[in-house]
Amino acid sequence: MYNVLLVDDERIILNGISSFVDWAGVGTVLAGTARNGLEGIEFIRRERPDIVISDIRMPGMDGLGLVREAVGLDSRIRFIMLSGFSQFDYARQAMQYGVKHYLIKPCNEELIGQALREIVAELEEERRRERFVERIQNGLERVLPHAKEQFLQELVTNKRYGQSDWEQFRSWCPIPYEGGATQLLVLQVEGQWEHEHLFALSNIAEELLDQAVLLGTTLGERALLLIQWTDGLDELSALLERIRATFRSFYRLEATMSLSGEGEAWEARGMYREALGRLRHRTDRGEGAIVMPGYSLGGARRPSRIVRQVLEIVQRHIADPELSLQAVAGEMLYMNADYLGKLFRKETGHKFSDYVTQVRMEQAKRIIAASDDIRIFELAEQLGYGDNPQYFSKVFKKYTGQTPSHFKQ
Structure with missing residues (x-):
């Protein structure tokens, strides 16, 4: 049943409509009456009726003012306006607020009943749509986590998946990603463990990384998290x-x-292959470690703040052809280049230039694996080789044993 408010300043009309309309027969209940627009608004504030039947001309606040105020309180309220013949044009002003039903006084039970039936039918249809949307949303909430897991699995294992697949997936699946650099975090449990332990590790990581996590899944004996980390x-x-x-x-x-x-x-x-490769070649097997680009954090080892700054600078400036130990030391960290080079090599096991090459080549492998139509000169520009694609190809072949075109195949 839908609640109806009846508003009219003429007591005879108010009592007459109240008594002769078969409210229950049209699926409604007369919830209250009011003698003017001000009383009507007070009732609407308290009770939130579904339907309002109101006269146009009333003292204090007229019917049009009532509609305007009521829509501001609840835009879902439906209206039936009662008008004398001479005020019918005035009633049309209410159209901008969605009023569809106008009845000319004196109006009989049949006209009011028909208007109410039409409104009730509209409200029933609206409820059906709301229930349908709610069922769809509930269904999506159930399947979305699985869909996200499955998509990340495909993204890291299917070489045909690329940018177009990512954009298509994002068009219907909410992912808090607005572009920019991401990283893949691969997690595994050491020693003897059950599947529940891997699930727990993944949950702990997702909870602590919080909004940085875009997607997560498990693949074999490892958990994967695609993250977008904006801090250092x-x-x-x-x-x-x-x-x-x-x-x-x-x-x-x-x-x-x-x-x-x-x-x-x-x-x-490509990011998965890179992270997995580092994981497989680490020396501290069974002990647990954090393996990050360029270095590994075991139980008690941790690079100095300066070296962590260098690693971060390399990631940010990898496309800069002028990236060098001298530039990082002298222009960014304001320290001696020889000292920085020795410190970097001591803590990471790499010469600075070799590390930069490693980062560039690993990124090149990722980009080539993910793209169907990347051009060599574009790749060279993206990775700090400027307008020298020939030199980039030479370095790539030395690093991987293959030319970029053969690596793609």
Whole structure:
């Protein structure tokens, strides 16, 4: 049943309509009456009726003012306006507020009943649509987590998945991503463990990384998180250590995490291969570690703040042809280049120039794996080789053993 408010300043009309309309027969209940627009608005504020039947001309606040105020309170209210013949044009002003039903006084039971039936039918249809949308939303809420997991699995394992697939998926699945660099975090549990332990590790990581997580899934014996981290590497490495410590405190098991370098979200396959490669070649197997681009954090090892700054600078400026140890030391960190070079090599095991080449080549592998039509000169520009694609190809072949075109195949 839908609640109706009747508003008219003429008591005879108010009592007459109240008594002769078969309210229940048309699916309604007369919830209240009012003698003018002001009384009507007070009732609407308190009771929120579904339907208002109102005269046009009334003292204090007329019917048009009532409609205007009521729509401001609740835009879903339906109206039936009662008008003398001479005020019918005046009533049309209410059309801008969605009023569809106008009855000329004196009006009989049949006319009011027909208008009410039409409005009730509209309200029933609206309720059906709302219930349908609610069912769809509830269904999506149930399937979306699985769909997101499945999509990330395809993104990291299917070489045909690329930018167009990512954009299409985002068009119907809400992902808090507005473009920019992402990274893939690969997690695994050390020692003897059950599937529940991997699930718990992934949950802890998702909870602590919070809004940085775009997608998550499991693949075999590992969990994967596609993240977009906007703070520095220093903060991220500290948070990853916190994830390890939290997991260890609950389950007395060690966890290892490998973080890829940065790339576009649709380059997840290349990022996965990079992070997995580092994970497989680390030396501290079984102990648990945090393996980040360029270095590994074991139980007690952690690069100095200066080296972490260098690693972050390399990630940010990888497309700059002028990126060099001298530029980083002298123009960004204001320190001696020889000292910085020795410190960097001591803590990472790499010469600075070799590390920059490694980052560029790993990014090149990711981009080539994710793109069907990338041109060599475009890749060279993106990765700091300027207008020298020939030199880029030479370095790529030396690093991978293949030319860029053969690597794609």
